[in-house]
Amino acid sequence: MEQVSKNDGKGLIKSVQKSLKILKYIIDANEDVALSDIQKALDYNVSTIHHLLKTLIEEGFVSQNKTTKRYYIGPEIFFTWLRGRRPENYFSRVTPILEECVEATGETTNLFIRDNGEALCITGSESPKTLRAFLRIGRRIPLPCTAAGKAFLINYTREELKNYLKDTTKDLISLEEELKISRQRGYTLEINEYEEMITAIGVPVFDRNGRVICTLSTIAPSTRVDEERIEFISNKLMDASKKISELMLGVFY
Amino acid sequence: MEQVSKNDGKGLIKSVQKSLKILKYIIDANEDVALSDIQKALDYNVSTIHHLLKTLIEEGFVSQNKTTKRYYIGPEIFFTWLRGRRPENYFSRVTPILEECVEATGETTNLFIRDNGEALCITGSESPKTLRAFLRIGRRIPLPCTAAGKAFLINYTREELKNYLKDTTKDLISLEEELKISRQRGYTLEINEYEEMITAIGVPVFDRNGRVICTLSTIAPSTRVDEERIEFISNKLMDASKKISELMLGVFY
DNA sequence: TAATCCTTTTCAGATTATGAAAATGCTTTT
DNA sequence: AAAAGCATTTTCATAATCTGAAAAGGATTA
CATH class of the missing domain: 3.30.450.40 (GAF domain)
Structure with missing residues (x-):
């Protein structure tokens, strides 16, 4: 009865979806973001966020400032505009x-x-x-x-x-x-x-x-x-x- | 005994890692890529790739040409260079x-x-x-x-x-x-x-x-x-x- | 019309991500 | 100087989710 939007979650990989939402959040932020900022904004478990961030870092899509522990946009998308x-x-x-x-x-x-x-x-x-x-x-x-x-x-x-x-x-x-x-x-x-x-x-x-x-x-x-x-x-x-x-x-x- | 590299997979989310490798492959490609290209390059199961791609599309990081079925870089990173x-x-x-x-x-x-x-x-x-x-x-x-x-x-x-x-x-x-x-x-x-x-x-x-x-x-x-x-x-x-x-x-x- | 090739969907089982909780590390307060 | 406070990181058992074989669907060619 209820007409759901074209993709109500079927076949989508939840962990990937979460990681991409985190990535978007970091891309859109005006400054480096803390893990707790992401937690507040997206309401995922801190442990989950941490694991996902670790993976995003490993693949170069996110970077982390070692002193402030805050996260920011990684080299992998940082220079996308140069790939011409x-x-x-x-x-x-x-x-x-x-x-x-x-x-x-x-x-x-x-x-x-x-x-x-x-x-x-x-x-x-x-x-x-x-x-x-x-x-x-x-x-x-x-x-x-x-x-x-x-x-x-x-x-x-x-x-x-x-x-x-x-x-x-x-x-x-x-x-x-x-x-x-x-x-x-x-x-x-x-x-x-x-x-x-x-x-x-x-x-x-x-x-x-x-x-x-x-x-x-x-x-x-x-x-x-x-x-x-x-x-x-x-x-x-x-x-x-x-x-x-x-x-x-x-x-x- | 064997000194492994700093991150031998512990704590990393496999599905996310795969999705990011796929994303990188698409970013680096010279032209739109077919699912089978990704399969050949990364050797994941086609079904897995398809699910991951679907998620990447849902979140706007990848797009798909409806007629050729081929995949290309999505709007989400397409205009990252404009975010100043x-x-x-x-x-x-x-x-x-x-x-x-x-x-x-x-x-x-x-x-x-x-x-x-x-x-x-x-x-x-x-x-x-x-x-x-x-x-x-x-x-x-x-x-x-x-x-x-x-x-x-x-x-x-x-x-x-x-x-x-x-x-x-x-x-x-x-x-x-x-x-x-x-x-x-x-x-x-x-x-x-x-x-x-x-x-x-x-x-x-x-x-x-x-x-x-x-x-x-x-x-x-x-x-x-x-x-x-x-x-x-x-x-x-x-x-x-x-x-x-x-x-x-x-x-x- | 059959054959080929590629993409997409299905689904049950097995691997994997999850989240509570504890540990760690750093800063501030008492 | 010790303790409290706050944030990040790690652990680990279990529930949930992703995986992959296989089949279906769709398009093009023989």
Whole structure:
């Protein structure tokens, strides 16, 4: 009678499932995790967790800090992004989504990850127009005064924001207010703020936990964007963000 | 009496260990793998493999192509490289090694992954000198006529080389001969070959299976490098390569 | 239509993972 | 300095789970 979800446990290996949930927990954590953290989060027996962790360590998927005893992501997945042998590798999957965006809006669009308290541009696609904002992969930009950077902060609390305001002229209250508006409409704005004559629209990309894992931004000469255009571009960006999220949720092929 | 290696199986969860070996096999494969491939490689019972794969799929670490039935890397680790929240994230670990290299040699040094039959520059560090080769992260360069590119081909057979010679003037025999020499001395060379007045030295970075997962190259104005200098730079590059390999083997903390 | 090959499912039995509890190690408190 | 507190690690008997042979299912070829 009761219609269960497609896989209600039949044929699945419990110990493996547990180990993978532990692995996910460690991957998603912002810092090294203690065994007791895992115990609290997943409610498995500490002994079970310990055995599973030992196995994960043995195979290189998890590492342990010898002094703090805490666990963190192991080398085996740490450098997965470097393994670029396959034709359908990581960059190849994401970049076409940005290219689509550029085709629709005509403006340069980039993808940023967070690295050392800055936003780092790791891929993108350039506007075909003669007058255009340049794509600069590898460039680092600050978080609190750029569209892509602000998108990383979109869900931040006042406490967290304080850390990123040391080197800027921005004050806490105005940024907080701005992020609140951004949160509501779904995108961040940067109008002649970080660079003169440049307007940028930023959008966060969320993982399955609703946390920002990377951001997208479209940059254009300010003369080419009015309110209507911002609306149009932000919609395209949000579409792209959804597509990247979907990729991460496993909607391949 | 017999001194066994630190972990001869005690306390390790066998099913988890098997599942992780399967996962590694899939991560390392050049193409989608069949269940029978895994069976041949690891010699587990097909039923066991199937159950483990089902669990890996359920948790998102492996995906399956519905039409070919073949297995490939799942979303859960697919986008691990995008998760840049942690302070010690992926780029932050590698880039300092390149910076060290630049400090020693004074020349621009970059890291490349393979992407779509080209070498893609994903990070690097720039020479501090006034006359310098520019770092261009995001730039794509061909495999058979650049130092970084040739480093990817260093262990290639004649058959594999043929695929990469379609668009170039290079002939098979001379490239094969050049790679043979490169293999022996440990680095590749590109002297005024892809760009005029530019000399580059390339070095592969190996994974635990001895396969090239990324390459490093130092580029400099040709006027600044003689044989002795090439020797010096290549040594520094090989040191950096070893360090990155070690990172991947889990020698953290 | 039969044969071949590969994937998927079944199920009973045997191995293996589990969890309570104890031990160990480290830090804080008295 | 001793003891309490807290977290990780180990132990071990037993219950639960994984394993693997075999069969079924599905797709392609002869």
